[in-house]
Amino acid sequence: MKLNAGIVTEKLNETKEFYTKKLGFGISFQNDFYLLMHTPDGSSEISFLKPNHPSQEPIFQSPHNGKGVYLTIEVDDVDKVYSQLKNKNIAMEIELRDEPWGDRHFAIVDPNGIGIDFVTYTKTEE
Template identity: 75%
Template sequence: MKKHLALFCLSLITLDVSAQVTNSSKKQTTMKLNAGIVTPKLKETKAFYTAVLGFGTTFENDFYLLMHTPNQQAELSFLLPNHPSQQPLFQKPFTGQGMYLTIEVDDVDKLYQELKQKGTLIKIELRTEPWGDRHFAIEDPNGIGIDLVTYAPPQNGNN
């Protein structure tokens, strides 16, 4: 019995190694996106994303803040401008234009009501677009528009 169990375990190990070798030749590069914003407003930014959107802090030091969505499925980072630890490419501050974030939620109507009750300034009121998006928008302390959306099929066949 021990001999059969040992052979069975050995065959499982062999199958696993074989599967790893086969899969490794087909394996694609894994990527995880983390948008970063260079801003002097780390404290205000942390307070906003925590209080308004329920983000948590993944990591923080005196010049860098990494935050995650409530379900920890995505992260967003913030970096002080002109920090000596960073290369010149990552030192210029965001100027408050030309960027937006889209955050998909399960129930945009519920979130809209919650943010209204908190007194959050709504920049674009809740609406349904002909192409199906139901969304509203707010703005973070850095001037970044945040589109909060629940996707739906297009109305009347519009795309």
């Protein structure tokens, strides 16, 4: 089983620009109403769909309202990714920090209002 999260958004062009230019994602497929992107290593995908497209059933027509969705991207070196994104002048929603449960992470927001949490997991003492 493979999961591909999808977001219905009016901001297809802004989303494409953000994920490719800022985060290094690639394009797996696109047409005038659908965009399928993959992470830089190709291990995961996310899709974006224009709302109210006549080819889609009602369940896939309503646009995302900008709240209640987040993505977590696990990376090997969160400090390196943090520095790279800071150098691209991407605003940080949560600055780089360590959590008591072992995460080292920071968060940004995409053009659709989706929080993106970049994290490196560390083993905690049991």
